[in-house]
Amino acid sequence: MPPDNRQVDVQQEGGERNPAPTRGATPQELATPAGPGDVKLTEPKLLPDVEELRRIIDLIPQTIVVLNPDGNAIYANRVALEYTGLSLDEVRADNFRDRVFHPEDVQRLRGERQKGLSGSVPFENEQRARGKDSKYRWFLIRYNPLIDEKGNVVRWYATGTDIEYRKQAETKLRQEERELRQLIDFLPQHVLVLDKDGTLLQVNKTMLDYKGLTLEEMKGGGTRERINRDVHPDDLERVQNERSAGLSRGAPFETEKRLVGKDGRFRWFLFRYNPVLNEAGDIVRWFATATDIEDRKQAEDRMRNEAVALREQIDRDSMFEDIVGSSEALRKLLRQVAKVASSDSTILILGETGTGKELIARAIHKRSHRVDSAFIGVNCAAIPSSLIASELFGHEKGAFTGATQRRLGRFESANGGTIFLDEVGDLPPEIQIALLRVLQEREIERVGSNKSIPVDVRVLAATHHDLDTLVAEGKFRQDLLYRLSVVPLQMPSLRERTDDIPLLVDYFVGRFGKKAGKKFRTIDKKTVQLFEAYEWPGNVRELQNVIERAVILSEGDIFCVDETWLKRQAPQFAGPAVALNGALQRQEKEMIEAALAEARGRVSGPDGAATKLGLPRPTLDAKIKRLGIDKYRFKVQRSG
Numbered sequence: 001m002p003p004d005n006r007q008v009d010v011q012q013e014g015g016e017r018n019p020a021p022t023r024g025a026t027p028q029e030l031a032t033p034a035g036p037g038d039v040k041l042t043e044p045k046l047l048p049d050v051e052e053l054r055r056i057i058d059l060i061p062q063t064i065v066v067l068n069p070d071g072n073a074i075y076a077n078r079v080a081l082e083y084t085g086l087s088l089d090e091v092r093a094d095n096f097r098d099r100v101f102h103p104e105d106v107q108r109l110r111g112e113r114q115k116g117l118s119g120s121v122p123f124e125n126e127q128r129a130r131g132k133d134s135k136y137r138w139f140l141i142r143y144n145p146l147i148d149e150k151g152n153v154v155r156w157y158a159t160g161t162d163i164e165y166r167k168q169a170e171t172k173l174r175q176e177e178r179e180l181r182q183l184i185d186f187l188p189q190h191v192l193v194l195d196k197d198g199t200l201l202q203v204n205k206t207m208l209d210y211k212g213l214t215l216e217e218m219k220g221g222g223t224r225e226r227i228n229r230d231v232h233p234d235d236l237e238r239v240q241n242e243r244s245a246g247l248s249r250g251a252p253f254e255t256e257k258r259l260v261g262k263d264g265r266f267r268w269f270l271f272r273y274n275p276v277l278n279e280a281g282d283i284v285r286w287f288a289t290a291t292d293i294e295d296r297k298q299a300e301d302r303m304r305n306e307a308v309a310l311r312e313q314i315d316r317d318s319m320f321e322d323i324v325g326s327s328e329a330l331r332k333l334l335r336q337v338a339k340v341a342s343s344d345s346t347i348l349i350l351g352e353t354g355t356g357k358e359l360i361a362r363a364i365h366k367r368s369h370r371v372d373s374a375f376i377g378v379n380c381a382a383i384p385s386s387l388i389a390s391e392l393f394g395h396e397k398g399a400f401t402g403a404t405q406r407r408l409g410r411f412e413s414a415n416g417g418t419i420f421l422d423e424v425g426d427l428p429p430e431i432q433i434a435l436l437r438v439l440q441e442r443e444i445e446r447v448g449s450n451k452s453i454p455v456d457v458r459v460l461a462a463t464h465h466d467l468d469t470l471v472a473e474g475k476f477r478q479d480l481l482y483r484l485s486v487v488p489l490q491m492p493s494l495r496e497r498t499d500d501i502p503l504l505v506d507y508f509v510g511r512f513g514k515k516a517g518k519k520f521r522t523i524d525k526k527t528v529q530l531f532e533a534y535e536w537p538g539n540v541r542e543l544q545n546v547i548e549r550a551v552i553l554s555e556g557d558i559f560c561v562d563e564t565w566l567k568r569q570a571p572q573f574a575g576p577a578v579a580l581n582g583a584l585q586r587q588e589k590e591m592i593e594a595a596l597a598e599a600r601g602r603v604s605g606p607d608g609a610a611t612k613l614g615l616p617r618p619t620l621d622a623k624i625k626r627l628g629i630d631k632y633r634f635k636v637q638r639s640g
Helices: 027-031 050-059 078-084 088-092 096-100 103-117 164-186 205-211 215-219 223-230 233-249 294-315 328-340 357-366 388-393 429-441 467-472 478-484 494-516 525-533 539-553 574-598 609-613 617-627 632-639
Strands: 063-067 073-076 123-130 136-147 153-162 190-195 200-203 253-260 266-277 283-292 347-350 375-379 418-422 443-445 452-454 458-463 487-490
Touching: 063 078, 073 078, 073 088, 078 088, 078 123, 088 096, 096 103, 096 123, 103 123, 136 164, 164 205, 190 205, 200 215, 205 215, 223 233, 223 253, 233 253, 233 266, 266 294, 328 357, 328 487, 328 494, 347 357, 357 375, 357 418, 357 458, 388 429, 388 443, 429 443, 429 478, 467 478, 467 617, 494 525, 494 539, 574 609, 574 617, 574 632, 609 617
Parallel strands: 347 458, 347 487, 375 418, 418 458
Antiparallel strands: 063 073, 063 153, 123 136, 136 153, 190 200, 190 283, 253 266, 266 283, 443 452
């Protein structure tokens, strides 16, 4: 800006300006008072060449405006005039700020600017100034006071630095931050931001929704209190140790823990922690993500229990791998299996020991719609009474001595599939009550917990006991018997299916011969005849054991069995006892038949056989069944 075309107007103390000369201000006029009452800046002899100073100011690539103590512009350098497209007179006008600066900024900064001008301390602010192209750009305005010997402000020097590109970058950064925040909030994972010491700073919306809290509420109480409040008590000590060790190492780490939700229930989460480093390599933040792994943990528990069940099944020498036989008794049973397999009805499989009740249970499961889910077998007679509740229904940590962690029971492991309760007649009374609830309500309670857990399990049960007799003796609940025997299946003994013995012998000889590395050319006919004549009190299991022993001890290529293996030595003094027992049974049978004949085959009621004999009806039913009495023939005789 040429010095002969612009001038600086010096304001008097009373606020009245000297008339602006029509020519440009000289160096002397910039530095000395124009008349009485003007403020003297400094002695003339101390000033440098003012013209040279003005040239220097005009070359500075910042806008420079000189203000009087009230904040009114009295001078502007060439950069300011060229940017605004205004003359010096227009800069000095009262409406300069309203004309140049953005209306929002003028209003926003009015109080702040007045407060700064009323003091004597440098200050700054950011404003948008309009250029001669009518476009606004952001400027950083710094105000510096010129103070006289008495400490009074006589001038303010305002410099403006163009920060438009910085503001655009900040706006873009804020927009990107908002977009990133929205993206993080939409993630199905929980996201947390921690400071270098692990103190919570931010969480995403997914985490807030799960917890049902605000960010301030989540931060409340400090880190240790938050962990104690949110983490499952069983995981607390482990999680605190793993977290502390991970943060101290300063490397990525992860941990699994159960986190409580707004519904008060705990779910398993996998937390992964990653450090954020600055240029110096120091940790400034931790980013943590939490992935819901509840379903995976449930599956792991089920697989763990299924693995236990599978090992137990392998440890137990299975009776045979497939159903072998073609006798009418077996075909009748298999026809019943085909009919009931597709339903979800509870089935009670009855039969002597060793007849293959579990094999039939597995056949029912394989033909059901639950075939792709677990089949869990439990031998109720093989589990101690003190542990059977935990084995069936699971337990919580600390429920009893030795319960060091939560464990799922067999019912939860079989969820969606089938559970087979073998030897159900040996269940203790308290477990019978719990089992009745499972059958009625379809829910269980773990030992040490009062929270009900729904289960979708088909129950198959089996026993060699006469449950009617156990009911009559008060050892088994009658209501549980009704629930279990929705569909009863009677397993035929090997005595009832002698036609299957040759097939079974051939099957087992081939199976155990392959296992022992032996091949038999033929099977001795006398051995087969011996097998067919034997009573087989141990049924198929006994036949299996005899054949396995014969395969191991055999030396030739003809399979045969020593007939002495099938002879049972009569116990000492057993003869009289057996005879007495037989006599008592015959006498009991005659008394019951006489009562049935008198009652015309009726068991219950005032005129029934049970009343005449003075027995409970279930007890008499059990005796009729045990003694093989056909009560219906008495109705036929009386009616005829």
